[in-house]
Amino acid sequence: MNWGSAQAFFAMGGYALYVWGAYGVAAACILLELWVLHRRHRTLKRDLSRRDADGSSGQT
């Protein structure tokens, strides 16, 4: 184990801003990507079922 306490872990030897800034943005990017994809699929589902409801061979 490297860290004496949870506090030491979060402090990262004084480099907390850099280390957590780096990992934080990376995590945010990943979450954003997943969320955008989730929304895309949800919109698709909605649009496709709406098209089916209106009658197939979708003529808009």
Next chain:
Amino acid sequence: MALNVWKYASPQTFYPLAGRLVPWFFTLAAVLAVVGLYIGFFVAPTDFQQGESYRIIFIHVPAAWMSMFLYIVMAFWCAVGMVFNTRLSFMMALAIAPTGAMFTFVALWTGSLWGKPTWGTWWVWDARLTSELILLFLYIGFMSLHAAIDDVRRADRAAGLLALVGAINVPIIYFSVKWWNTLHQGASVSLSRSPSMASTMLTAMLLMSLAAWMYAIAVSFVRVRAIILERESESDWVHELRSAAA
């Protein structure tokens, strides 16, 4: 075996296959990331020179490797699409691009945050970071060109050609930038070179790289499924899928 491969070249057969595989790849990514980060933060020792800030490499290096690897894979699928005229190949390339760009951005951001405590500046014009920046432009160019062309088939092939031209250029650009960098730099230290790496550091880095790879596959599959649905929405099999799910 060869017959099976071509069977999955059709969007219709690939769609359910990808759907079944996605959870596995996400799970693998998560497990590998947890183990990798654990080793990186709790087992690997503090670096003598850089202190704790070096731990950024466990996200920076995998992101950088993936950004380059994904571009090659993307260009590969573009080449396959242009040679064999398979729709799915182009869809796959298009699905990979945003994830590749994301990793490139993460590599740049984390590289910058690593550079500040190490070299004192937020941006270092070292060969790797500069090439990463150019790679980001290449990804953006690919996605922009595809988005700008209305005819999907033309968009696929034009962006595909661009990806291939970019792929040929990337080594040329990299070596030009590397040369430029060594010429102009006083102290020739680079972010990419680390003295001797403790084996635990290397293990953590490799595990994180594998995690990033599994994640990239999972996300690309999810995205390609969306692209397939969007493009094939008029076709019978999608209708059947909808009515089966309803």
Next chain:
Amino acid sequence: MNTLGLAPALATVVRRDLILALRRRSDVLTTFFFFVIVVSLFPLGVGPEPATLRTIAPGVVWVAALLASMLALGRLFASDFSDGTLEQLVLTPQPLVLLVVAKVFAHWLVTGLPLVLIAPALGLQFDLPAPALGVMTAALLLGTPCLSLIGAIGAALTLGVRGADALLAVLVLPLYIPVLIFGAGAVSASAAGMAVTGHLSLLGAFLLIALVLGPLAAAAALRIALE
């Protein structure tokens, strides 16, 4: 039906493009003056200190050349595309790749060559020593055709596309970077009294590669655009 021989066909393409360019002289002159103005802006932004100017001169001249070259690219295929000539060119028996070379050559004559000729005068504004000016001319002579050849790929890919000009910049400028690095590097090296043969040889190599691969890719892109 007489099929035109290859050399006369290429000469015809070059001649036609030159005549068209001369008719639309304003287009040609705009590129030229853009180059001159951009280069002249830098001292105004950076300050007139000769030492600073001498340091930035190679980079400034080259970046301005890149931008001017890129601005001119929009005109390479666009007018032929809109009036149907391009389709005819694709259908002729002559190899499209060589027709592309001819068009790019004509384009370079009116947009690239003027830059090469005026650059030494601009270099003087930046207090570059005479040998460096010579190297600059040689480097631009090797580099500007590269820019046209590489740029032709981008121009062909973005034919008739919305926002083609801005998109062209995004696509083409990253590909210009090796030419920029070694072109500006040659002039810097010369100004510092170092050898330039390496730089110029590499530029020559880039030119050969661009000459072989560029028109191939551009022709493929044209076919994609015209399908």
